[in-house]
Structure formats: C-alpha cells, structure tokens
Amino acid sequence: MRSLSYCLSLLLAAAAQASSLSIQNGRVTVSSSDATQLSSEQLSLDPGSLPSLSLGPTDTLKLTFQVVEKDGGKGVQPHQTFLRFEADGEEGVQPVRVTSGGKAKFELDGPKVDLGVVLRRPNHMFRDWRFQDILNNMARPPVSLPPTSTSPVKVSLLLGSYKHSPASLDLFTVSVPASVPAPADPFAPLPEITHTFRPEQKVPPKFISAVFSAIVLAPWVVLLGLWSTLRYSVPHLFSPHVIPFVSSLAAFEGLLLWYWIDLKLGQVLLYGALLGMVTLLTGKQALGAAGDWRVGKKQS
Amino acid sequence: MAGPKASSTAARPASSSSAGDSSAIQSLWRTYNDTTPSRLKLVDCFLVFLMLSGIAQFLYCILVTNFPFNAFLAGFGSCVGQFVLTASLRAQVNPENRAEFKEVSPERAFADFALGSIVLHFFVFNFLG
Numbered sequence: 301m302r303s304l305s306y307c308l309s310l311l312l313a314a315a316a317q318a319s320s321l322s323i324q325n326g327r328v329t330v331s332s333s334d335a336t337q338l339s340s341e342q343l344s345l346d347p348g349s350l351p352s353l354s355l356g357p358t359d360t361l362k363l364t365f366q367v368v369e370k371d372g373g374k375g376v377q378p379h380q381t382f383l384r385f386e387a388d389g390e391e392g393v394q395p396v397r398v399t400s401g402g403k404a405k406f407e408l409d410g411p412k413v414d415l416g417v418v419l420r421r422p423n424h425m426f427r428d429w430r431f432q433d434i435l436n437n438m439a440r441p442p443v444s445l446p447p448t449s450t451s452p453v454k455v456s457l458l459l460g461s462y463k464h465s466p467a468s469l470d471l472f473t474v475s476v477p478a479s480v481p482a483p484a485d486p487f488a489p490l491p492e493i494t495h496t497f498r499p500e501q502k503v504p505p506k507f508i509s510a511v512f513s514a515i516v517l518a519p520w521v522v523l524l525g526l527w528s529t530l531r532y533s534v535p536h537l538f539s540p541h542v543i544p545f546v547s548s549l550a551a552f553e554g555l556l557l558w559y560w561i562d563l564k565l566g567q568v569l570l571y572g573a574l575l576g577m578v579t580l581l582t583g584k585q586a587l588g589a590a591g592d593w594r595v596g597k598k599q600s
Numbered sequence: 601m602a603g604p605k606a607s608s609t610a611a612r613p614a615s616s617s618s619a620g621d622s623s624a625i626q627s628l629w630r631t632y633n634d635t636t637p638s639r640l641k642l643v644d645c646f647l648v649f650l651m652l653s654g655i656a657q658f659l660y661c662i663l664v665t666n667f668p669f670n671a672f673l674a675g676f677g678s679c680v681g682q683f684v685l686t687a688s689l690r691a692q693v694n695p696e697n698r699a700e701f702k703e704v705s706p707e708r709a710f711a712d713f714a715l716g717s718i719v720l721h722f723f724v725f726n727f728l729g
Contacts, residue, residue: 501665501667502665502667503665503667504664504665504667508664512656512659512660512664515656515659515660516653516656516657516660516675518652518656519648519649519650519652519653519656520649520653522648522649522652523645523646523648523649526645526648526649527642527645530638530641530642530645532638532639532641532642549714549718552718552721553718553721556718556721556722556725557725559722559725560725560728568722572722583711583714587707587708587710587711588707590706590707590710591705591707594706594707
C-alpha cells in the first residue's frame, strides 16, 4: 500500500514535469509506380492548412518524420506511435515503428486494383472467383485503412509515452480511390442452381425394333431346322430315370424366369438351394443310368 | 425350310472360290457329315445357333442403339458364355478326345455343363433388369 502510493506520487510528479511531444521534418510524398515523385508536402501541423494529397491506385505514399520534445527539440522514441486514418466516421489505426532517435518512416501503397473494373461488374460475378483470383487481382490496402468513399481520409498521428503527455497531431488529408461498396444484402438468396442432365435415351422406331427382333429370333429357326434335319432320336428322354432330371433342370430355368419377373434375391437363393438338392439326386440317378446304358452298349 | 438353308450356307463359299479351294471345302464338309457322330452334330447346331444370335445382337448394338445396355449385356453375355460351356462340353464328349479326358465321363461333362449353364443363367437374369 505504501509502495503503491509512492508510485502514484512519482507518476503525478512525472506528469507535472512532462513536456509534450511534437514532430519535426515531417514530409509526405506521393510517388507513382515508376518512382516519379508526384507531390511532396512539408507537414506544418497547422490545423487550418493541412496539406491534402491524392493517392492513385498504383501510387505509393511515403511519410517520414521525427518525434521530438516540443521545447527541447531532442529526438524521442515514444512508447506508442500510431497513425490514425479516419473517413466517413470509420477509422483505423496503424502502428508505426520509431527509432530510438525518434525517426519514423511509413509507406502506404495505393490499392493496386482497377477499381473501375471492379465497380462496373455486377456483384454476383465475384461469387465464382476463387479467393486466389481476388488476391491476384488486387493488392488489398492495409486493413487499417477504413473503407473509403469519395471523401478524403484524414490522417493523424497519436503519440503515447510514460514521460510525456499524450499528443494527437493532425497531419494531412489524402484522397484514395473509393472502396468496393459492400453488397447491399450479403445474405440475399443466390440465383437458383439448375442441373442439366443427359437427355433420356430413346427407343428406336418400331419398324427397326421389329426387324431386329426378327433377325435375333431367326437363329431359332436355323437351330430347329438343323436339328430336324439331323433326326437324332432321344430314346431315353422320357424314361423314368431321366425325366425327373430334365424336369428339374427345366424347373431351374422356370425359377430364374420367375426371379426375373417377381422374386427377390433371397427367395431365389432359398428356392434354388432346395431345387438344387432335388436336381442333385435326380441328376445322379439319370446320369448313372445313362452311364450304364453307354457301358452296356459298349459291352454288347 | 432349314434344309435348303443349311445346304446354301455350305455351298456359298464353295461357289465363290477357286476350284481347288471349293473341292477342299467340299471334301471337308463331306468328311464332317460322314464321320461326325450325330450327337456331336446336335451340339454343333446349337453352337451355330448361339453364334448367329450373338452376332445379331452385336449388330443391333453397333448399328441401332445399345440403349437398354444391361439387356444387351445379358443377351450377348449369355450367348458367349453358353457358347464357351457348350464348346467345352463338345470337347469332353467327343470320342476322339477320349484319351485327353480319361477321368471325365460324358455324364460328368454333361453335369458340369448343366451346373455351369444354371449359374450362367442366374447371372444373366440378374443383368436383364
């Protein structure tokens, strides 16, 4: 408690003997992209006649000054140094590095974007820009620069120090290109997304379908005709040994046809397993009988 | 109806080629007719049938449309698969190949053929849509 009051008294003493800060040798220069100096102004700190500059999209603004004590003229490094930009009631601050001798240098690049092009485009055209495209197309101004319209930006210097009373110095005004206006309603509904599908495949005309149906069915005529010319006899086909096997094979084909029309996979597998066992037995019987006939024929 | 068709398919290549070729083809055809057992001829007719219907479906797919493509796959695949199964059946039951298929009796070959055909037809009906 005692030490706190001591500190407080020390601070009060410091404030009482504090001298205020100012700058000298302030100069602001606007140069174009090819380093040609467009305008250069001495900073007078006279509130009545602040220099006013204009910064084009590709221009560079360079500000140099030295922070000094107002009465002594000695260079001072303040603890906090900020540039404050104010336009249309919006503001932004930018810290400035000051050397121990009080010298400071600050550069501001103009927004490197053809704002005319940006402004002439309807807003939704930027939706399909990738973020990288936007970055490539505009070197954005520093975030400390507030959004601007046609009115110039007021630039002032804020100095803070433990040893000196704080200072706020109006430096100059600068006209910068207007910012891209914010969209009126950023959450407005986007245009409806419409999908395009491949057109439906068409069935060929009825005539062609009929002709090719006939062509595809024609081999059946060939098959039946050739078989009828062979006159091959199947004496055992309707014998009681063979007919169960043939009919169970036919039942299998019928089951598959039924599967195509109606059945589910699980059903057809179940029925197929049952029918398979039946077919196994009948097949063993039928083919065994056939083998016997063959061997018997051979022996005889 | 089928008789003249069969003879015409046999005669057509013979008439269009030179005399030596035609006699060779004629003797080939005669030998086939004379020496092939009729049950193998039965299988051969089925092979011809499968080949013709496969070709017809493929022509339709190329010339007109492949629109129900699953149906084309099912039909063409059944023709090709059945051809392969039938050809292997024919190879196994051919008496001239008895030496190479000593362990496989014709009955066993037919059982294989029936099983393979049923499995093939199961997949074909799955594709049919």
